[in-house]
Amino acid sequence: MDSLEVLKQEIEQFNKDRDWDQFHSPANLAKSISIEANELLECFQWDEEHYDIEEVKEELADVMNYCIQMSNKLNLDIKEIIEWKLAITAKKYPVDKAKGKSTKYNKL
Numbered sequence: 001m002d003s004l005e006v007l008k009q010e011i012e013q014f015n016k017d018r019d020w021d022q023f024h025s026p027a028n029l030a031k032s033i034s035i036e037a038n039e040l041l042e043c044f045q046w047d048e049e050h051y052d053i054e055e056v057k058e059e060l061a062d063v064m065n066y067c068i069q070m071s072n073k074l075n076l077d078i079k080e081i082i083e084w085k086l087a088i089t090a091k092k093y094p095v096d097k098a099k100g101k102s103t104k105y106n107k108l
Helices: 003-018 026-042 053-073 078-092
Strands: none
Touching (some): 003 053, 026 053, 053 078
16 A cells, blocks of 8 residues: 555544544535645745744645545545646646746746
8 A cells, every 4th residue: 555545544544533524525625725725825924935844844734634635535536636637737838838937828
């Protein structure tokens, strides 16, 4: 079993032990992802160069935790959906047009 599967099981067991799955609807998980992503952004709010890496790690872990829970809830394979999205994005941003640029795909 790969490390991602082990992690998914650990998260599921953590929530099961606390009977928290009842609160983890897809909508609630999406809200939690957004809330935690904003807390991650807050780490850089006033100074993008001097931040507390421990706070960043904590908030990033929360975002990823909720993302993993969302994929579990919806029976989605994380590797599969990320590869699927990378393929879509690669078509929108071909290397020859996008390399070194932050321009949106429709303006390349």
